[in-house]
Amino acid sequence: MDDGFQQNVERALADDQLRRNFAFAMGNFILKRKAVFSDPTETERLRTVGEAIKRRALARLPELLEALEAACTRNGIRVHWAETAAVANRMVLEIIESHAATRVAKGKSMVSEEMHLNAFLAGHDIEVVETDLGEFIIQLAGETPSHIIVPAIHKNKAQIATIFHDKIPGAPYTEEVAELNAIARRTLRRKFQEAGVGLSGVNFAVAETGTLCLVENEGNGRMCTTVPPVHIALMGIEKVVESLEDLPPLLRLLTGSATGQLVTTYVNLITSPRRPGEKDGPTEVHLVLLDNGRSRIYQDPQLRRTLQCVRCGTCLNHCPVYTRIGGHAYGCVYPGPIGSILTPQMEGLDKAGELPLASSLCGACEEVCPVKIPITGLLRRLRDEAVSDAPGGIVPGRGSRRSLSERLAWKAWAWLNTHPHLNAAATALLGVFGDYLPPAGPLERWMRYRVEPQFSAKSLRRRVKEEKVAHE
Amino acid sequence: MSDTARDRILARLRRAPRDEAPRPAVEPPAPPAERRERVERLKTLLEAMRAEVRQVTETSWVEALGDVLRTRGIETLLYAPGTPVGQAVEAAWAADPDGLPGLVPYAAAAEQLKDRIFTVDAAVTAAAGAVADTGALILRPSAAEPRLMSLVPPVHVAVLRADTVFASLGEAMRAGRWSEDMPTNLVLVSGPSKTADIELILAFGVHGPKELIVLIVE
Numbered sequence: 001m002d003d004g005f006q007q008n009v010e011r012a013l014a015d016d017q018l019r020r021n022f023a024f025a026m027g028n029f030i031l032k033r034k035a036v037f038s039d040p041t042e043t044e045r046l047r048t049v050g051e052a053i054k055r056r057a058l059a060r061l062p063e064l065l066e067a068l069e070a071a072c073t074r075n076g077i078r079v080h081w082a083e084t085a086a087v088a089n090r091m092v093l094e095i096i097e098s099h100a101a102t103r104v105a106k107g108k109s110m111v112s113e114e115m116h117l118n119a120f121l122a123g124h125d126i127e128v129v130e131t132d133l134g135e136f137i138i139q140l141a142g143e144t145p146s147h148i149i150v151p152a153i154h155k156n157k158a159q160i161a162t163i164f165h166d167k168i169p170g171a172p173y174t175e176e177v178a179e180l181n182a183i184a185r186r187t188l189r190r191k192f193q194e195a196g197v198g199l200s201g202v203n204f205a206v207a208e209t210g211t212l213c214l215v216e217n218e219g220n221g222r223m224c225t226t227v228p229p230v231h232i233a234l235m236g237i238e239k240v241v242e243s244l245e246d247l248p249p250l251l252r253l254l255t256g257s258a259t260g261q262l263v264t265t266y267v268n269l270i271t272s273p274r275r276p277g278e279k280d281g282p283t284e285v286h287l288v289l290l291d292n293g294r295s296r297i298y299q300d301p302q303l304r305r306t307l308q309c310v311r312c313g314t315c316l317n318h319c320p321v322y323t324r325i326g327g328h329a330y331g332c333v334y335p336g337p338i339g340s341i342l343t344p345q346m347e348g349l350d351k352a353g354e355l356p357l358a359s360s361l362c363g364a365c366e367e368v369c370p371v372k373i374p375i376t377g378l379l380r381r382l383r384d385e386a387v388s389d390a391p392g393g394i395v396p397g398r399g400s401r402r403s404l405s406e407r408l409a410w411k412a413w414a415w416l417n418t419h420p421h422l423n424a425a426a427t428a429l430l431g432v433f434g435d436y437l438p439p440a441g442p443l444e445r446w447m448r449y450r451v452e453p454q455f456s457a458k459s460l461r462r463r464v465k466e467e468k469v470a471h472e
Numbered sequence: 473m474s475d476t477a478r479d480r481i482l483a484r485l486r487r488a489p490r491d492e493a494p495r496p497a498v499e500p501p502a503p504p505a506e507r508r509e510r511v512e513r514l515k516t517l518l519e520a521m522r523a524e525v526r527q528v529t530e531t532s533w534v535e536a537l538g539d540v541l542r543t544r545g546i547e548t549l550l551y552a553p554g555t556p557v558g559q560a561v562e563a564a565w566a567a568d569p570d571g572l573p574g575l576v577p578y579a580a581a582a583e584q585l586k587d588r589i590f591t592v593d594a595a596v597t598a599a600a601g602a603v604a605d606t607g608a609l610i611l612r613p614s615a616a617e618p619r620l621m622s623l624v625p626p627v628h629v630a631v632l633r634a635d636t637v638f639a640s641l642g643e644a645m646r647a648g649r650w651s652e653d654m655p656t657n658l659v660l661v662s663g664p665s666k667t668a669d670i671e672l673i674l675a676f677g678v679h680g681p682k683e684l685i686v687l688i689v690e
Binding site for chain 1: 473476477478482483484485486487489490491492493494495496518520521522559578580581582585586590603605606607608614615617618620623628640642645646650651654655656657658659660661662663664665666667668669670671672676677678679680681
């Protein structure tokens with residue numbers, strides 16, 4: 001993704017349709033969030049509570065994971081631990097194969113994107129159908145999500161109409177949104193009934209009761225976790241919370257931040273497989289706990305705060321960079337500000353070291369983050385890690401962006417500014433020749449998007465000397 | 473060294489420096505709104521989310537149910553025999569079945585009924601309670617009243633007792649002692665199934681019910 005990022009950005013910036021789609025959608029999300037969080041004092045109180053809950057859950061992470069495992073096991077949910085995405089993929093495949101299932105109905109799960117689960121299962125002749133409408137659209141189109149909450153936001157209805165018409169047998173071409181929904185409903189209803197396994201993500205897992213909480217608006221999550229005989233839930237280990245009482249504020253924060261809703265249409269609390277005498281629901285429920293670098297990120301008290309994230313996507317909506325380039329330009333599973341701090345920590349600064357630079361550090365993300373992740377501080381930390389030569393550290397690819405020319409430039413700058421006479425000579429020279437600098441090298445790159453620097457004929461140092469500005 | 477993934481993950485987490493994080497302040501108790509205010513707030517929010525809400529009485533709700541079904545031309549109704557709602561429906565239908573849909577009892581495992589469940593027009597269930605401040609029904613499906621009833625049919629009618637409308641989700645959890653007894657599946661429902669995945673245009677019934685009708689029994 002690294003050397004492609006510049007090109008991705010340039011391509012995205014030149015795509016008017018994409019920019020219109022994102023500008024419209026993100027503006028809309030910002031307004032909706034504002035409407036539901038209209039009282040700043042109350043919002044701040046809620047965010048403080050959300051932050052405290054997540055920080056405390058992280059502080060007790062090993063204990064809570066053990067408690068969650070014990071409670072789930074008591075309830076009849078089978079718990080699996082996976083250190084890497086590859087191991088988790090194999091676990092999911094083994095469960096599917098142990099039931100001789102070939103069809104899987106899948107609800108939205110960012111962890112499954114992180115695992116590249118669909119491609120893995122397709123390689124083993126398992127048909128996986130995404131059932132969230134947005135995910136279904138991009139699966140048909142053979143693409144990846146461009147937003148955590150609305151994965152197909154980069155497509156307009158004409159494009160979706162064409163995809164449905166081309167990819168769903170018997171589907172007429174229609175740009176009526178209600179019609180497109182009806183086509184999806186008809187197509188996916190059959191898929192739910194045929195599926196041998198249902199897959200889902202997890203928004204919060206409650207250690208106290210062994211309950212998996214899943215929020216959604218469409219009902220596909222309920223379908224995936226109720227209709228097929230087996231349910232597999234996938235979660236990152238940082239999703240565990242202490243008690244049911246933690247859920248009300250977290251749910252308010254998550255749905256308010258994600259979609260500007262007071263509550264989603266459905267909040268599922270799943271505590272066990274079908275119990276004796278019950279007439280529906282899966283007879284087996286599996287929970288896969290995925291580490292995939294999280295326990296490494298956890299080692300550093302500052303970086304650990306990345307793990308507070310509840311995946312609401314509001315930092316994307318408020319980011320001036322994301323809004324202009326869209327999700328695909330980032331070239332990774334998690335885009336936007338959260339992706340820019342999470343991806344380098346998971347995949348390494350050598351692979352994703354450019355992402356922390358894709359920010360103006362304006363801090364809009366941090367102001368709206370429902371759990372107060374110090375995003376700009378983490379961006380700066382990762383920029384620093386990328387050029388650090390200090391030994392140790394837990395971020396893979398640390399120091400991989402060190403460059404000789406940058407180091408020399410800063411050395412020269414420091415030298416110039418700690419030697420007053422040299423500084424005076426240099427600024428005098430720039431005052432005379434600065435405006436005639438040839439637009440080449442770094443200056444050319446700078447001037448591509450910015451006005452050229454203008455030099456005053458007299459340096460500040462000279463003027464202070466001549467005009468004798470006194471200290472007030 | 474430990475040799476399972478579980479042990480290795482937990483060992484890494486335990487090795488990390490500990491953070492001191494005190495227990496966060498609990499949600500301040502919501503002002504004890506009057507029952508009438510709670511019901512009013514619930515009704516307003518559910519209607520804003522396109523649910524139809526009717527305020528009825530102990531004696532009139534079955535009649536209101538019949539009315540809801542007749543005006544929609546519903547031909548088949550899935551119900552839960554043996555539950556209070558189911559018994560009331562059976563009694564009313566036996567007394568005067570004129571113009572009412574045919575009854576489909578959810579009386580066997582879903583595997584035996586699956587096609588039937590996926591083809592009925594509507595279902596009626598009880599709601600175990602409701603949350604006023606965000607506007608949501610609390611459904612607690614059970615052996616007698618299974619999960620698919622409120623999910624698969626295109627129209628879902630929920631019967632809610634006004635005295636089970638709580639001010640907040642936290643209050644409902646505490647009053648119902650949820651942490652001591654969670655059912656297999658508990659679900660909050662705040663309206664018909666919806667999506668805005670295409671150009672943020674709201675559309676209803678993409679997967680779950682297209683219509684939610686709530687009968688609040690005073």
